[in-house]
Amino acid sequence: MAFTNEQLERYSRNIILKEVSSKGQKKLNDAKVLIIGAGGLGAPAAMYLAAAGVGTIGLCDADAVDLSNLQRQIIHTTEDVGKPKVQSALETIKALNPDVEVETLQGLVVADNILSLVEQYDFIIDGTDNFPAKFLINDGCVIAKKPFSHAGIIRFQGQLTTYLPDQGPCYRCIFVQPPPPDAVPTCRQAGVIGSLQAMEAIKFIVGIGTLLNGSLLTYDALKMDFRKIKVHRRPDCAVCGPNPSITAPVDYQTASCDLKT
Amino acid sequence: MELFIAGEKKSFEDGLSVSKLLEVEKVENPLYVTVSVNEQFVDQQQMPGRILKDGDQIEFLYFMGGGR
Ligand SMILES: [Zn+2]
Numbered sequence: 001m002a003f004t005n006e007q008l009e010r011y012s013r014n015i016i017l018k019e020v021s022s023k024g025q026k027k028l029n030d031a032k033v034l035i036i037g038a039g040g041l042g043a044p045a046a047m048y049l050a051a052a053g054v055g056t057i058g059l060c061d062a063d064a065v066d067l068s069n070l071q072r073q074i075i076h077t078t079e080d081v082g083k084p085k086v087q088s089a090l091e092t093i094k095a096l097n098p099d100v101e102v103e104t105l106q107g108l109v110v111a112d113n114i115l116s117l118v119e120q121y122d123f124i125i126d127g128t129d130n131f132p133a134k135f136l137i138n139d140g141c142v143i144a145k146k147p148f149s150h151a152g153i154i155r156f157q158g159q160l161t162t163y164l165p166d167q168g169p170c171y172r173c174i175f176v177q178p179p180p181p182d183a184v185p186t187c188r189q190a191g192v193i194g195s196l197q198a199m200e201a202i203k204f205i206v207g208i209g210t211l212l213n214g215s216l217l218t219y220d221a222l223k224m225d226f227r228k229i230k231v232h233r234r235p236d237c238a239v240c241g242p243n244p245s246i247t248a249p250v251d252y253q254t255a256s257c258d259l260k261t
Numbered sequence: 262m263e264l265f266i267a268g269e270k271k272s273f274e275d276g277l278s279v280s281k282l283l284e285v286e287k288v289e290n291p292l293y294v295t296v297s298v299n300e301q302f303v304d305q306q307q308m309p310g311r312i313l314k315d316g317d318q319i320e321f322l323y324f325m326g327g328g329r
Contacts, residue, residue: 130326
């Protein structure tokens, strides 16, 4: 299908890039990206992907918008307080780019739904805030052979890696298993990292550049320092290794996400 | 000996184990930090016995949740 005049204008700054061109833009328009967690990471990721013209964006989040979210979750506005985050995000995306199909699931990802969910998409963005969900998304994507972007943040620091099926390493290669609930502080900050996840998705879809597979990118906002740490597959990884002990997704007890000071 | 911690050169006593390094560097939650030495992960159980050598490149990889 050819672009309409309006689409040619809307996406002209993408198409003008020789690495993207109209071919890459077509790939973006045909792509389906799932964003799990419409918060600090997922919000900027969803907005950049919608703006760039990703054809279908899936959103999964159980929460409603809280006033204290608005300081960083730029997809939601003051009048959205109290609304389900997926609904609020859908409205912002539609206002930004009506071309985008938005599919929403107001709920949590669990062992029972992760596979059927990720199977419908080309690329998955982990924008969740807790380790049980992060491990579940990792295992689901490894088992379903789907590429995904992991990100985590704590205070002024963030990390990012991209998993590619059959290439790895996966999140579990790096971190093995979830820490016990409350053993590791979690807290909320974001912005930069979510937009980097969107860039990884766009590069994957268009097929350009070097992805962060085999690297953990770490970001220190105070020092404004980015480092790429090389990571390799663990031969004995429980999910992506040659003899996996995890062959179906598992739920872990959910750790709380209280900000400890 | 000199080690590269997160890319920065620092001096340490010879014979330092990975466990001891976590202590000396005051790494938070040392039980839940992934350590790589020269791009190889060191299993938690191997940390006390793994002696570091001059020039080793060490990375601490921390659990980061957040994102909400
Ligand atoms: Zn793995």
